Amino acid sequence: MVLIQQLINGLQVGSIYAVIALGYTMVYGIIKLINFAHGEVMMMGAYFAFIAASAGMPVWAVFAISMILSALMGVFIESVAYRPLRNAPRISALITAIGVSLFLQNLALVVFKADPKVMPTIIENQPIIFGSLRISNITIITFVVSVVFMILLTVFINKTKPGKAMRAVSEDKEAAMLMGINVNQTISLTFAIGSALAALGGILYGIAYTQVFPTLGLLPGLKAFVAAVLGGIGIIPGAMIGGFIMGFVETLTKAYISGSWSDAIVFGILIVVLSVKPTGILGKNIREKV
Amino acid sequence: MKKRFIASALVLVLIASIFTFAGCSSKTDEAETINIGVFGPTSGPIAAYGKAVVDSVTLAVEEINKAGGIDGKQIKLFTYDSKGDKTEAVNIYNRLKDQDKVVAIIGGTISGETLAIKELAKADNMPILTPTATSAEVTLGAPSIFRACFLDPYQAAAAAKFSIDTLEAKSVAILYNSEDAYSQGLAEAYKKSFDDAGLTTTNYIGYTASDADYSTYLTQIKDSNPDIIFLPDYYDKVGKIATQIKSMGLTQVCVGVDGWDSVEINYATQVEGYYFVNHFAKTDPDETVQNFIKSFKAKYDMEPNALGALGYDAAYVMADAIKKAGATDADSIVKALQATEYKGVTGNIRFDDEGDAAQKDIAIIKLVGGKHELVEKIVVK
Numbered sequence: 079m080v081l082i083q084q085l086i087n088g089l090q091v092g093s094i095y096a097v098i099a100l101g102y103t104m105v106y107g108i109i110k111l112i113n114f115a116h117g118e119v120m121m122m123g124a125y126f127a128f129i130a131a132s133a134g135m136p137v138w139a140v141f142a143i144s145m146i147l148s149a150l151m152g153v154f155i156e157s158v159a160y161r162p163l164r165n166a167p168r169i170s171a172l173i174t175a176i177g178v179s180l181f182l183q184n185l186a187l188v189v190f191k192a193d194p195k196v197m198p199t200i201i202e203n204q205p206i207i208f209g210s211l212r213i214s215n216i217t218i219i220t221f222v223v224s225v226v227f228m229i230l231l232t233v234f235i236n237k238t239k240p241g242k243a244m245r246a247v248s249e250d251k252e253a254a255m256l257m258g259i260n261v262n263q264t265i266s267l268t269f270a271i272g273s274a275l276a277a278l279g280g281i282l283y284g285i286a287y288t289q290v291f292p293t294l295g296l297l298p299g300l301k302a303f304v305a306a307v308l309g310g311i312g313i314i315p316g317a318m319i320g321g322f323i324m325g326f327v328e329t330l331t332k333a334y335i336s337g338s339w340s341d342a343i344v345f346g347i348l349i350v351v352l353s354v355k356p357t358g359i360l361g362k363n364i365r366e367k368v
Numbered sequence: 369m370k371k372r373f374i375a376s377a378l379v380l381v382l383i384a385s386i387f388t389f390a391g392c393s394s395k396t397d398e399a400e401t402i403n404i405g406v407f408g409p410t411s412g413p414i415a416a417y418g419k420a421v422v423d424s425v426t427l428a429v430e431e432i433n434k435a436g437g438i439d440g441k442q443i444k445l446f447t448y449d450s451k452g453d454k455t456e457a458v459n460i461y462n463r464l465k466d467q468d469k470v471v472a473i474i475g476g477t478i479s480g481e482t483l484a485i486k487e488l489a490k491a492d493n494m495p496i497l498t499p500t501a502t503s504a505e506v507t508l509g510a511p512s513i514f515r516a517c518f519l520d521p522y523q524a525a526a527a528a529k530f531s532i533d534t535l536e537a538k539s540v541a542i543l544y545n546s547e548d549a550y551s552q553g554l555a556e557a558y559k560k561s562f563d564d565a566g567l568t569t570t571n572y573i574g575y576t577a578s579d580a581d582y583s584t585y586l587t588q589i590k591d592s593n594p595d596i597i598f599l600p601d602y603y604d605k606v607g608k609i610a611t612q613i614k615s616m617g618l619t620q621v622c623v624g625v626d627g628w629d630s631v632e633i634n635y636a637t638q639v640e641g642y643y644f645v646n647h648f649a650k651t652d653p654d655e656t657v658q659n660f661i662k663s664f665k666a667k668y669d670m671e672p673n674a675l676g677a678l679g680y681d682a683a684y685v686m687a688d689a690i691k692k693a694g695a696t697d698a699d700s701i702v703k704a705l706q707a708t709e710y711k712g713v714t715g716n717i718r719f720d721d722e723g724d725a726a727q728k729d730i731a732i733i734k735l736v737g738g739k740h741e742l743v744e745k746i747v748v749k
Binding site: 193196207297 | 413546573575576578579583584585588591607611614615617
């Protein structure tokens with residue numbers, strides 16, 4: 079029974095990682111950029127939600143406002159920080175991403191101050207009880223939201239026109255441009271969706287753990303990155319699987335080994351995966367043509 | 369040529385001014401005022417701590433002066449902002465001693481800055497009374513340094529005594545922050561009291577500072593079903609944990625420490641019915657306490673916290689010692705401080721051989737409807 083309860087706890091943590099990892103992996107899949115500022119977009123999303131919720135807006139408005147503002151912010155970041163570096167070596171864009179991440183964190187520190195803000199209760203916590211097991215409705219919402227968005231995203235990329243454009247850009251930017259695809263617009267759209275997903279993760283985090291603070295995105299962002307790599311970075315269902323594995327590993331480590339070991343083991347997994355199967359669980363080995 | 373003339377003129381003026389200032393300050397010192405210094409971080413991330421202490425000391429000094437000062441002499445207070453920085457604290461100490469010619473210092477507010485000036489104060493035999501520095505080392509082997517607040521092992525023992533005697537707990541789960549010396553020290557001391565009483569600690573779990581999800585630990589605690597839960601951490605963490613305790617459906621009462629002060633501001637419903645130990649209780653009917661709260665509110669338009677209460681007491685204890693010493697030399701003040709027996713806002717203050725507040729009253733507070741309710745005041749042997 080305790081084990082099952084622990085797995086439920088893992089599901090809650092894992093769902094949040096999965097939602098954040100979706101955006102990570104999507105941006106990487108399309109433009110091959112590890113967007114280290116993703117965790118900070120998540121944090122900003124949580125702050126937007128905090129402001130909207132404090133103003134007494136209804137739940138749907140809180141989600142919508144935060145996701146739209148974060149999407150706009152993602153597009154802005156891309157056009158200011160990443161677009162000028164599109165043809166520069168990949169390492170330059172990566173370092174810029176770290177710079178953006180630090181900038182956003184310190185911006186939040188200046189604007190919102192260091193003390194944690196307490197998120198108003200916008201979703202009442204009503205646990206569902208099965209015998210001695212308890213599943214919080216927030217856990218269920220988080221889980222459902224992450225699965226729904228994974229399916230939506232997969233359908234969007236595989237079945238729609240803008241999705242097709244994304245795949246084309248990801249395969250070959252120049253060729254896509256020659257075929258009449260607006261590359262800049264496609265990449266902007268990618269960032270808009272990725273940032274909205276990050277914000278969603280941030281809102282769910284804020285609701286589940288009641289506090290919003292400037293370094294909120296740091297660790298979940300890093301863990302979502304590990305989840306994305308674990309599942310196979312660039313592959314959308316992989317991010318989901320990676321997120322859940324991370325959640326379970328973390329929870330079980332805390333429960334049966336020790337709390338101080340959980341981060342060490344979680345990041346240890348990244349090292350093992352990278353050395354055994356660098357493309358991740360769902361990754362295929364593609365030989366690069368010379 | 370002209371430049372050199374101006375330069376030498378300036379030098380002359382400077383030299384002259386040193387004599388005038390020196391002459392003037394020594395005269396006022398001896399004749400009219402008793403100089404006391406106070407410092408703490410009044411800006412920066414922990415500004416709330418320093419502000420509470422400095423504001424309360426200022427208030428206390430005003431009251432003492434209005435009541436006639438010390439034997440007719442007014443107290444002149446010198447306040448400085450240490451920003452919580454160790455180097456800054458040393459600079460402030462030197463300025464207080466050399467320029468402001470203080471006879472005693474109230475401070476520092478946090479342990480780090482107090483430790484920074486410890487060796488200097490020891491060498492100078494400067495009487496120092498820190499209201500709030502909790503590190504055990506602050507007073508160790510420094511005869512001129514005293515402390516007005518109780519130490520962490522003492523409050524942990526008091527929390528344990530209350531849990532065992534009043535709550536009649538037979539088993540406890542301890543959930544602490546393994547990356548924080550304050551939290552860990554309290555957890556250890558509390559567990560020791562429980563072990564000594566022959567009672568069980570069902571869970572002894574350390575979480576990390578970056579943890580946001582405590583459901584794993586709480587599932588374990590729920591499984592072992594202890595009578596109470598001890599949560600030694602600061603209010604922001606406690607609020608988060610209490611929220612998850614409620615959502616996991618744990619019904620145990622939680623017991624906490626002085627770091628809980630202010631938790632009721634944002635988490636009133638989650639901590640309803642929980643207990644914590646503190647330096648003083650705002651709802652204590654005691655006249656000293658209520659008068660302090662009233663005058664603090666009148667002057668600063670906000671409620672004082674425990675740090676403020678300690679700062680206020682420290683100022684009165686220092687004034688009392690100087691009065692009893694009948695002189696302002698360091699030796700007499702230190703001797704008078706050693707013999708202190710003072711009833712303040714935070715209880716009876718007397719010092720042990722180390723200079724620490726001995727057998728202080730601890731207020732047990734119950735959180736009811738977002739307010740502090742005094743349950744009892746206890747003293748641990």
